[in-house]
Amino acid sequence: MSRNVIVVGCGRVGSQLANMLSENGNNVCVVDRDANAFSNLGRAFNGSVVQGVGFDEDVLTRAGIATADCVAAVTQSDNANLMTVEVASHIFNVPHVIARLYNPGHERAYEQLGLDYVCGTSLVAEEVFSKISSGHGFHLDTFGDYEVLRFSLNLERNDMKSIRVSQLEKAHDVRIICFERADGRTSSIPTGDSVLEHGDSVLACVRSTMVPSFARWIQD
Incomplete structure (x- = not known):
């Protein structure tokens, strides 16, 4: 953006x-x-x-x-x-x-x-x-080397319909703290096996140096 x-x-x-x-x-x-x-x-x-x-x-x-x-x-x-x-x-x-x-x-x-x-x-x-x-719109706080972000997950940009939390965390040095379905029907503190879908609202802790590469998962 x-x-x-x-x-x-x-x-x-x-x-x-x-x-x-x-x-x-x-x-x-x-x-x-x-x-x-x-x-x-x-x-x-x-x-x-x-x-x-x-x-x-x-x-x-x-x-x-x-x-x-x-x-x-x-x-x-x-x-x-x-x-x-x-x-x-x-x-x-x-x-x-x-x-x-x-x-x-x-x-x-x-x-x-x-x-x-x-x-x-x-x-x-x-x-x-x-x-x-x-982005200030989804930047919530800074803790040392990490940024706390809240954003809508973009999977369409990555040609995916869903992704496991463990996949996202491992690839980007990220910890997914909580998520809510795009339609608001449910929210959860995830495990590694939890599945995220396009448009889900996600609260995550991301290493500052990884934010530019991680931005492709964030909806503009």
């Missing part, structure tokens, strides 16, 4: 994230206060860019925040990232905001604020990409 995403910060992480999102069919706008930073995107990038401060309301408006599905603030400043996602969330009501966090001592504060974040210095772009790809 194509999303409108604003990436604030065009350093190594921001440019890598923007290209990953663009290559996967998303509409991407990159914001950075330094116009020279946009050279990090390379010639293959087919999104748009806006020069300016990421938490400035006018800048975000020019970047298309009115229709943004997600804002990812990945500058090298924790304060700038926090202010950006706060403005995006509370002023523009963007449904999914993600902040890069350098200081792990602030994790508890971010959790108390209910902010989605990525903390670390390596594979940051990949982790943010996974969070965006999982």
